[in-house]
Amino acid sequence: MLGALTLAFTGFGALLPLAHADDDAAGFPSKPVHIVVPVATGGSADKLTRLIAQGLTERWGQSVVVENLAGASGTIGAARVAKAPADGYTLLQQGEGLTLNGILFDRLPYDGQKAFTPVIQAVVNPQILVVNPKTGIADFRSYLARAKAQPQSISLGLPGNGGIAHVAHEMIAQDTGAQVNYIPYSGGGPATVDVLAGHVDATLITLAAVTDHVRAGKLRALAVTTAYRSSALPNVPTMAEAGLPGFSVESWQGYFAPAGTPAAVVAKINRDIQAVISTPETRAKLEDMGFKVTGGTPADLARTLAGERLRYAKAIQTAGIALR
Incomplete structure (x- = not known):
């Protein structure tokens, strides 16, 4: 799955300048956009997405609706987006769980190699x-x-x-x-x-x-878990400082569209989410919560997916974790 994504988005990055002139994004969005969060309300992914949805609503003049579809380690929500029309009006919030589920589950209700188009990595934490x-x-x-x-x-x-x-x-x-x-x-x-x-x-x-x-x-x-302390809670030590030398795990949150979504629409959503999280007010809110704003291109997100798979696959195999 990840190799295919990386290859696909190496080419996609080169096409982004052309996407600006593409008619596919000229009127987007012309109706409400839904962002599926595959976990329950109240968690960090939910808080992040609601803040971004508010900014996009103001920027687009269209409602951005957050839908919480929890269950089966995020695969229920992911399946909902995988089956949605590839037009940019249904997006998926996901993080490293997308990689983990591809390792943990024998079968998924969607094709992990082909179901999603990376849009943007919004934050790490x-x-x-x-x-x-x-x-x-x-x-x-x-x-x-x-x-x-x-x-x-x-x-x-x-x-x-x-x-x-x-x-x-x-x-x-x-x-x-x-x-x-x-x-x-x-x-x-x-x-x-x-x-x-x-x-x-x-x-x-x-x-x-x-x-x-x-x-x-x-x-x-x-x-x-990270190698660095969080500015939101600067007195809390890292695990490496507190007794586990060399330990480091960094989580992230990003957004995906169904595979086949027009490149120009993906590029527009990427630019507008980047604009929202980069405003001083939103950045300050996110950093106060404990996030570090990253942003970047769809290709950057594809590379992140590819890089983390090997490390987590080894840990999962050693622990014997398996989901069905």
Whole structure:
């Protein structure tokens, strides 16, 4: 799948100048645009997409509707977009989950090699390990110590079975021997609610989903997965600093259109999302949430997909994670 995408978009990048004059995008959009978010409301992907949708609505003069279609590790929402007309009016929000699902599932309700056209990578962000303060876990080292000394004693809410948080924690487990009790959820929002309520001890989740709760003291942040600290929570150490040298996992969020969407329409959506996330007001909001704005071309996103597959495939195979 990824090799095909990379080859396709190497050529696509060269055609972008021609796409500006293409009539396919001249009147786009002339009706509401729908963005499918394949996880539950309240998580980081939902917050990001609603902010972008607001900016696009203002820019286009057409409603941009966010649809949350959670389930089956994001494949239900992805299938909805894969089957939509290739006209740019139905888009998919996805991140590294698109790569992970292609590795994890034996069968998908869409052709992973041909179903989607990359539009833009909007942001990158750390995953952050947080606990309910009542657990008594003070820092990342004590979290690892308890998970090693008392296997399965820590319950960890997963924002999606087989998602980046699951894979990242398995990479932690492979490096340290720490074992926790995974509790899968349909998204970051529901997982966070249960950690806040004390029903679950911890979650590893996109930083932007829990920034406000950490600042308010409702959740205790132990460490971020990236090699760098987040400016949104600068006092939270990296896992490499906190006891796991060399560890680094960076998550991302982007947007896709159904395969066959006219190149000029893809180029217009790319330019306009780039414009929205680049405004000082929106950039400041995203950075305050914990995102790092990236942007870039469809070809850049295709290269990201190709590059991450090998690393995650190895971790998944070692952990024996499989979805059906």
